Amino acid sequence: MTEATLSVGRVAKRCGVKVSTLHFYEQKGLIKSWRNDGNQRRYKPEVLRRISVIKAAQKVGISLEEIKLAFLSLPDSRTPTVEDWQLLSTNWQQMLDARIAYLQKLRDYMTGCIGCGCLSMSKCPLYNPDDVLATQGTGPVILEQAEQ
Amino acid sequence: MTEATLSVGRVAKRCGVKVSTLHFYEQKGLIKSWRNDGNQRRYKPEVLRRISVIKAAQKVGISLEEIKLAFLSLPDSRTPTVEDWQLLSTNWQQMLDARIAYLQKLRDYMTGCIGCGCLSMSKCPLYNPDDVLATQGTGPVILEQAEQ
DNA sequence: TTAAAACCTTAACCTAAGTTAAGGTAAAGT
DNA sequence: ACTTTACCTTAACTTAGGTTAAGGTTTTAA
Numbered sequence: 001m002t003e004a005t006l007s008v009g010r011v012a013k014r015c016g017v018k019v020s021t022l023h024f025y026e027q028k029g030l031i032k033s034w035r036n037d038g039n040q041r042r043y044k045p046e047v048l049r050r051i052s053v054i055k056a057a058q059k060v061g062i063s064l065e066e067i068k069l070a071f072l073s074l075p076d077s078r079t080p081t082v083e084d085w086q087l088l089s090t091n092w093q094q095m096l097d098a099r100i101a102y103l104q105k106l107r108d109y110m111t112g113c114i115g116c117g118c119l120s121m122s123k124c125p126l127y128n129p130d131d132v133l134a135t136q137g138t139g140p141v142i143l144e145q146a147e148q
Numbered sequence: 149m150t151e152a153t154l155s156v157g158r159v160a161k162r163c164g165v166k167v168s169t170l171h172f173y174e175q176k177g178l179i180k181s182w183r184n185d186g187n188q189r190r191y192k193p194e195v196l197r198r199i200s201v202i203k204a205a206q207k208v209g210i211s212l213e214e215i216k217l218a219f220l221s222l223p224d225s226r227t228p229t230v231e232d233w234q235l236l237s238t239n240w241q242q243m244l245d246a247r248i249a250y251l252q253k254l255r256d257y258m259t260g261c262i263g264c265g266c267l268s269m270s271k272c273p274l275y276n277p278d279d280v281l282a283t284q285g286t287g288p289v290i291l292e293q294a295e296q
Numbered sequence: 297t298t299a300a301a302a303c304c305t306t307a308a309c310c311t312a313a314g315t316t317a318a319g320g321t322a323a324a325g326t
Numbered sequence: 327a328c329t330t331t332a333c334c335t336t337a338a339c340t341t342a343g344g345t346t347a348a349g350g351t352t353t354t355a356a
Binding site: 155157167171186187188189 | 331333334335
């Protein structure tokens with residue numbers, strides 16, 4: 001194997017993930033490989049960054065589906081540049097900003113609402129089920145109708 | 149049925165959840181009921197607040213397991229007071245503060261690390277798989293993003 | 297050259313947080 | 327009285343993000 005191709009085990013070790021995870025990501029369309037004569041997967045070193053980005057994004061709560069979508073913005077024909085990656089992460093940063101702001105809002109309501117007993121379903125984002133709940137539920141990101 | 153007892157359908161409607169969810173919560177030990185002569189569930193009105201609190205906590209990314217644990221601090225023999233509930237939510241507030249701070253840290257690393265290519269597994273919290281906080285419970289907290 | 301290590305595929309399994317369906321009983325409204 | 331609605335239980339199914347196992351092939355190292 002030349003310097004420029006990596007086996008699945010090598011990629012797994014370098015990224016700190018299991019081989020099965022790489023199979024899984026490939027099946028989900030998040031990474032790509034080609035096969036050698038013996039039908040074994042081979043990867044470009046570029047895959048290492050993809051996997052690192054996947055792991056980083058997951059850490060901040062971005063789903064594989066969202067990550068896959070974001071990866072669509074990466075060039076197909078050439079290795080992504082620093083600028084390509086930076087654009088991608090900038091978008092996520094903005095999402096994160098919104099998420100953080102939302103969490104802060106909920107935190108501020110937390111003690112007040114749980115303690116006071118108002119249970120104001122209509123006004124309080126903590127109790128209002130229409131104020132998008134933490135749907136681990138189905139489908140892609142449901143954007144919230146922010147009240148106020 | 150007197151004023152002081154609620155059927156499962158009534159509770160479901162007032163809380164905006166499905167009957168099956170209430171069965172599920174009971175099975176998980178998050179709420180309690182007794183049975184009438186016909187083997188149907190009956191609830192104290194107190195259950196309404198429990199369910200609201202469950203929903204509020206879930207919204208900020210707290211798992212049912214953690215909620216159940218927190219509920220252990222509530223008195224068994226009497227209806228929880230405002231103070232009981234406030235203590236509980238104060239603990240969660242502190243957890244939320246930590247979570248928010250962590251997310252902010254990750255956000256600050258986001259553009260820099262994804263863009264720069266350092267991929268420093270040892271130093272960067274974005275890339276360090278051993279950096280635990282994010283994976284409390286099962287997987288990252290997925291919160292919906294606030295629009296606008 | 298031969299044994300071990302790495303790889304392949306398919307399928308089943310796992311957790312969380314429920315939902316849906318099936319088949320039967322109780323309560324409520326007319 | 328009768329019909330509809332609400333309720334009961336058990337079991338299977340759902341999604342996300344993988345993991346584990348089984349059985350077979352390829353690479354690599356001694």
